[in-house]
Amino acid sequence: MPELPEVETIARGLAPYVVGRRIEEFSHARRPPLFLTQSLPPDVIRGHTISGVRRAGKYVVFDLDPPLWLAIHLRMTGTLRAGRGLAPGPATRAVLRLSGGVNVVFGDVRKFGRMCVGRGDIRDVLGIGVDPLSPTTTPQLVRRLTGRGTTPVKVWLLDQRKLAGVGNIYACEALYAAGVRPTRRVGKLSLTQLARLLAALRRVLRDAIRHGGSSVDDYLDAEGKAGRFQKHHRVYGRAGKPCRRCRTPIRRIVLAQRGTFYCPVCQH
DNA sequence: ATCAGCACCTGTTGGC
DNA sequence: TGCCAACAGGTGCTGA
Numbered sequence: 164m165p166e167l168p169e170v171e172t173i174a175r176g177l178a179p180y181v182v183g184r185r186i187e188e189f190s191h192a193r194r195p196p197l198f199l200t201q202s203l204p205p206d207v208i209r210g211h212t213i214s215g216v217r218r219a220g221k222y223v224v225f226d227l228d229p230p231l232w233l234a235i236h237l238r239m240t241g242t243l244r245a246g247r248g249l250a251p252g253p254a255t256r257a258v259l260r261l262s263g264g265v266n267v268v269f270g271d272v273r274k275f276g277r278m279c280v281g282r283g284d285i286r287d288v289l290g291i292g293v294d295p296l297s298p299t300t301t302p303q304l305v306r307r308l309t310g311r312g313t314t315p316v317k318v319w320l321l322d323q324r325k326l327a328g329v330g331n332i333y334a335c336e337a338l339y340a341a342g343v344r345p346t347r348r349v350g351k352l353s354l355t356q357l358a359r360l361l362a363a364l365r366r367v368l369r370d371a372i373r374h375g376g377s378s379v380d381d382y383l384d385a386e387g388k389a390g391r392f393q394k395h396h397r398v399y400g401r402a403g404k405p406c407r408r409c410r411t412p413i414r415r416i417v418l419a420q421r422g423t424f425y426c427p428v429c430q431h
Numbered sequence: 432a433t434c435a436g437c438a439c440c441t442g443t444t445g446g447c
Numbered sequence: 448t449g450c451c452a453a454c455a456g457g458t459g460c461t462g463a
Contacts, residue, residue: 166456195439221457238457240441254441273440275457314434323458330456379456380443399456420436422454 165237166221166330167295168371169382169390173243174218176385177267180245181213181225184261191257191278199279201288208233208280213261220291220327222279234279234289235269241276244268245385272381291327295364300326302358309349309357316352316360317345318419329364332377332399335424337364339398344430345416345423370395398424 165173186208191197198205211227218224222234223243235243241256249266251258256276259267269276281288292308293300308325320326320334329337338345340363343356352360376382376390379400383389393400397407402415406426416423 169456236457238439239455271440272442273455275439277458318434321457332456377456382456419434421457 165241165376165382166333167218167328167368168333168392169376169384170218170221170223170237170328171372172376172384172390173237174216174223177223177243177245178216180265180385181259181261181267182215183212184263184265185212186210186227186259187262188260189257190260192274195274197256197276197278199277199289201281202279203231203281205278205280207231218328219285219289220294220323221330222285222289222291224285231280231282232285234281234285236277236279237271238273238275238277240273240381241269241271242381242383243385244270244383244387286327291323292325293327295326295328295361296368300361302354302361305357305361306354309352311350313348313350315345315418316343316347316349317423319349320364321419321421328368331421331423332379332396333364333367333371335399336397337367339425339430340364340367342430345418345425398426400424 189209208227211229211231213225214228215226222236225233245267247264249268251268252270254270254272255268256271257269317334317338320329341360343360371377371392374390374392375384377392378389379393398413401413402424403412406413406429409428411426411428413424414427
């Protein structure tokens with residue numbers, strides 16, 4: 164469920180609760196497997212201190228001292244909550260018990276979420292690409308990444324090995340904002356169109372972060388609060404409803420098995 | 432090397 | 448009202 168803006172919101176919300184605290188205990192479910200195959204044995208993090216919380220792609224990352232990291236991917240229904248004396252619930256998959264009585268609880272109804280303990284270059288270990296919000300991600304770099312690829316641009320945006328962090332909602336919204344049809348072959352977009360798309364993507368992501376992310380169904384932040392950006396969606400989830408610009412009904416198609424929404428008039 | 436299709440899970444919703 | 452198929456913000460594997 165959570166994409167870049169939701170993960171960013173969660174990471175920022177966790178920081179005041181966890182930074183500077185020591186991990187006293189780490190308890191976690193075993194089935195279905197919670198840890199990625201490339202993970203170090205998870206229990207090595209016990210006794211380490213959390214030096215920071217950040218986002219890498221769609222992962223929430225706890226930086227530890229001595230140097231090590233714990234990355235958590237929420238997939239569709241994962242939630243991360245922090246609080247003093249916070250209790251586990253029925254869907255709890257893991258709990259970090261920290262110094263000072265603070266608990267971090269990872270809940271996940273569908274059990275798709277995954278964790279990974281590692282050290283060194285996190286992007287290498289997790290296999291994720293560049294960040295769309297990074298100033299080093301330029302239209303020229305994006306062009307190098309797309310090459311002459313024949314993949315539909317919307318499917319390309321969802322490939323975490325290229326750009327990391329974009330999911331279904333923001334891919335749809337950014338393509339609408341840029342006036343680009345989701346089915347366009349990514350390698351055939353001009354550099355100008357790619358630049359427009361990257362700028363639109365950044366605008367949409369920053370805007371969504373400012374609004375605490377999108378709560379379409381069950382996303383909640385680190386303190387259990389819903390996001391507000393769903394009120395700003397222009398196409399996502401609006402099949403059959405009028406385009407806010409031209410009143411044409413928004414169309415829904417399926418690309419790579421994902422619902423894809425666009426305006427047939429405003430997007431070419 | 433790609434890529435469509437399905438698998439992984441459970442809860443909610445919409446159509447009949 | 449009740450049942451059940453379809454669908455959901457994500458990713459990874461398999462086989463063509």
